[in-house]
Amino acid sequence: MAVSANRLELLQIADAVAREKSIDRQIVLTSMEDAIQKAARSRYGQETEVRAEINPKTGEIRFSRLLLVVDQIENDAIHITLAEARKKNPAAQVGDWIAETLPPFDFGRIAAQSAKQVIVQKVREAERDRQYQEYKDRIGDIVNGVVKRVEYGNVIIDLGRGEATIRRDEMIPREMFRPGDRARAYVYDVRREQRGPQIFLSRTHPQFMAKLFQQEVPEIYDNIIQVKSVARDPGSRAKIAVISRDASIDPVGACVGMRGSRVQAVVNELQGEKIDIIPWSPDAATFIVNALQPAEVVKVVLDEDSARIEVVVPDDQLSLAIGRRGQNVRLASQLTGWDIDILTEAEESERRQKEFIERTNIFMKALDVDEVVGQLLASEGFRSVEELAFVEPAELATIEGFDEDTASEIQARAHDYLARIEAEQDARRIELGVSDELREVAGVTTAMLVKFGENDVKTVEDLAGCATDDLIGWTERKDGESVKHAGYLDGFELSREEAETMIMTARVHAGWIEAAPEPEPEPAAEQAPEEQEDGEITH
Missing domain, CATH: 2.40.50.140 (Nucleic acid-binding proteins)
Incomplete structure (x- = not known):
C-alpha cells in the first residue's frame, strides 16, 4: 500500500520533535493521537468516545467510536444495546466496550490549532519529565x-x-x-x-569542595583516600578532613600534590579560598587538636554526653586558635561536630582554683569542718557530699592526717547532711503537689521530683507524656553557633538513654504500653556423648 505524503510528513515531524527534545518517539505519537482525538470530538460531538490511532510505520490515522454495552440506552452517543452489540461481536456482554469504525474527516483551521496546542503541551510535559528523571539522580x-x-x-x-x-x-x-x-x-x-x-x-556547599578534590586527586576517586568531613567559610577559608585506607599513602600529601598542584587547582576554582587539609582520627581529642591547626594545644577535656570539649592553649596561641572573627574555632567545630570552648592556661588555672574553693566551701558547710579538712577533701578529687557518703571508709582513711575514726565521723556527717537535704526536698515535693506514685518510677530521685513539680510534672501520666528533650534539653545550631535549651533535669548528668528509660517506665506504670517481655533463658546445651557418665555412648 502506498504511503501518502502527508502521512510520511506526520512521522517525520514526530521523529524531528523526539530528537530535538530528547524524548521518546512514542510519546510524541501518543500526544498527536490525543490532539487528533480532541479535534475529532469537535467534529463528531463532545460526548462521543472517539479513539484515534496512528500507525507508527505508515502514519495512517484510524478513527473509532467506543460504545458501552447496556441493557437500556440512556445516551445513544455512548451506549449500545446488547442485541446490537452481538451483531458486531457475538461474544459481547453487558459492560463491554464495542469499537465502531468512523470515517476520516478534514481538519478545520480551529480544530488544527487546538490539536497543535495539545501536542505542544504534551511534548513540553514529556520534556520536563525527562529532565526531572535525568537530574534527580544527579x-x-x-x-x-x-x-x-x-x-x-x-x-x-x-x-x-x-x-x-x-x-x-x-x-x-x-x-x-x-x-x-x-x-x-x-x-x-x-x-x-x-x-x-x-x-x-x-558553589558554597561543603560537598562542592569535596567533589572538586575527588576530580583532582585520583586516590579519592579510587576510594583509597576518603573525605570524612568538610567545613567551609565560602570564599575565605575551609577545612577538609581526610583519611587513607592504605598505610603507605599519606592522605594530606596526596591531596596537596606535587608542589601543591592539586590543592591549588581547587583553590583557583573556589576564588582563592584557603584550604586546611586535616588528617582525620577516630579519637575525638586527636581529631579536634588536628582541626585547630595551626594553633598548638596543651590539654583537652571532653564531655561526651553534651558533645562539648574544652581546649587549653598557651596564652600567646589564643588569637591563633580562635582565628579572625572566630573563624578557625568555628570551622573546627563544624568539621568535628563538637562544640569547642577555648581557654588559655591562665584562664584554666583560674577556673580550677575557683572550683577548688567552691568545693571546699561546700564540704565546710555540709560537714561542719574547718577549712583545712575541706581543702584536703577537695584536693583528693571529691566533688560532692554524695561521693564522700558512699566511698569506702578505707579510702578516706588513707588521706594524710586522717584515721579510721576521722573517716567514720566524716561519713556519718555526710549521711546526716544527705538525710536532712532529703527531708527538706520531700517536704518541698509535697508542697508542690507531686504524687507519691511518681517516686516508684525507677531512676527518679527526690531532687528530681522537686524539679518535676517546679515544671508542672506532678503525676506518672505527666511524666509519661514528656519527650526526652523535655528532661535533658536539646541543642540547635543558629548562625553556625550551638544554642543549648535547658531541660527539666538539667544538672543531674542524666544521659539520653536514662531519660528515655525513665519515660518508658512511666508509660508502663500509667498503662499506656505493656512492659517488654524479659528474654527467656537459653536452654542448657545437651551433654556430648563423650562427656556422659561411665563413659557410655548412647545412640
Missing part, C-alpha cells in the same frame, strides 16, 4: 554549563539538556558571572514544580 554531582543570563543576582546556567539556577546566596562572595562564562557547580536539589523541574546548584 543530586550530589558536579555539572558544567554556560551562563545564560543573570536575574536579580541569580545565575541561570544552560546545561545543554536543561536549565539550572545558582541562587545569589549559593554563590561565593564577590564572585561575578557574565553571560557566556563557563561555570561549575554542585547539584544539591532537584524539584518537580508546576513550571517544570527546578535544578538548584551551589
Whole structure:
C-alpha cells in the first residue's frame, strides 16, 4: 500500500520533535493521537468516545467510536444495546466496550490549532519529565554549563539538556558571572514544580569542595583516600578532613600534590579560598587538636554526653586558635561536630582554683569542718557530699592526717547532711503537689521530683507524656553557633538513654504500653556423648 505524503510528513515531524527534545518517539505519537482525538470530538460531538490511532510505520490515522454495552440506552452517543452489540461481536456482554469504525474527516483551521496546542503541551510535559528523571539522580554531582543570563543576582546556567539556577546566596562572595562564562557547580536539589523541574546548584556547599578534590586527586576517586568531613567559610577559608585506607599513602600529601598542584587547582576554582587539609582520627581529642591547626594545644577535656570539649592553649596561641572573627574555632567545630570552648592556661588555672574553693566551701558547710579538712577533701578529687557518703571508709582513711575514726565521723556527717537535704526536698515535693506514685518510677530521685513539680510534672501520666528533650534539653545550631535549651533535669548528668528509660517506665506504670517481655533463658546445651557418665555412648 502506498504511503501518502502527508502521512510520511506526520512521522517525520514526530521523529524531528523526539530528537530535538530528547524524548521518546512514542510519546510524541501518543500526544498527536490525543490532539487528533480532541479535534475529532469537535467534529463528531463532545460526548462521543472517539479513539484515534496512528500507525507508527505508515502514519495512517484510524478513527473509532467506543460504545458501552447496556441493557437500556440512556445516551445513544455512548451506549449500545446488547442485541446490537452481538451483531458486531457475538461474544459481547453487558459492560463491554464495542469499537465502531468512523470515517476520516478534514481538519478545520480551529480544530488544527487546538490539536497543535495539545501536542505542544504534551511534548513540553514529556520534556520536563525527562529532565526531572535525568537530574534527580544527579543530586550530589558536579555539572558544567554556560551562563545564560543573570536575574536579580541569580545565575541561570544552560546545561545543554536543561536549565539550572545558582541562587545569589549559593554563590561565593564577590564572585561575578557574565553571560557566556563557563561555570561549575554542585547539584544539591532537584524539584518537580508546576513550571517544570527546578535544578538548584551551589558553589558554597561543603560537598562542592569535596567533589572538586575527588576530580583532582585520583586516590579519592579510587576510594583509597576518603573525605570524612568538610567545613567551609565560602570564599575565605575551609577545612577538609581526610583519611587513607592504605598505610603507605599519606592522605594530606596526596591531596596537596606535587608542589601543591592539586590543592591549588581547587583553590583557583573556589576564588582563592584557603584550604586546611586535616588528617582525620577516630579519637575525638586527636581529631579536634588536628582541626585547630595551626594553633598548638596543651590539654583537652571532653564531655561526651553534651558533645562539648574544652581546649587549653598557651596564652600567646589564643588569637591563633580562635582565628579572625572566630573563624578557625568555628570551622573546627563544624568539621568535628563538637562544640569547642577555648581557654588559655591562665584562664584554666583560674577556673580550677575557683572550683577548688567552691568545693571546699561546700564540704565546710555540709560537714561542719574547718577549712583545712575541706581543702584536703577537695584536693583528693571529691566533688560532692554524695561521693564522700558512699566511698569506702578505707579510702578516706588513707588521706594524710586522717584515721579510721576521722573517716567514720566524716561519713556519718555526710549521711546526716544527705538525710536532712532529703527531708527538706520531700517536704518541698509535697508542697508542690507531686504524687507519691511518681517516686516508684525507677531512676527518679527526690531532687528530681522537686524539679518535676517546679515544671508542672506532678503525676506518672505527666511524666509519661514528656519527650526526652523535655528532661535533658536539646541543642540547635543558629548562625553556625550551638544554642543549648535547658531541660527539666538539667544538672543531674542524666544521659539520653536514662531519660528515655525513665519515660518508658512511666508509660508502663500509667498503662499506656505493656512492659517488654524479659528474654527467656537459653536452654542448657545437651551433654556430648563423650562427656556422659561411665563413659557410655548412647545412640
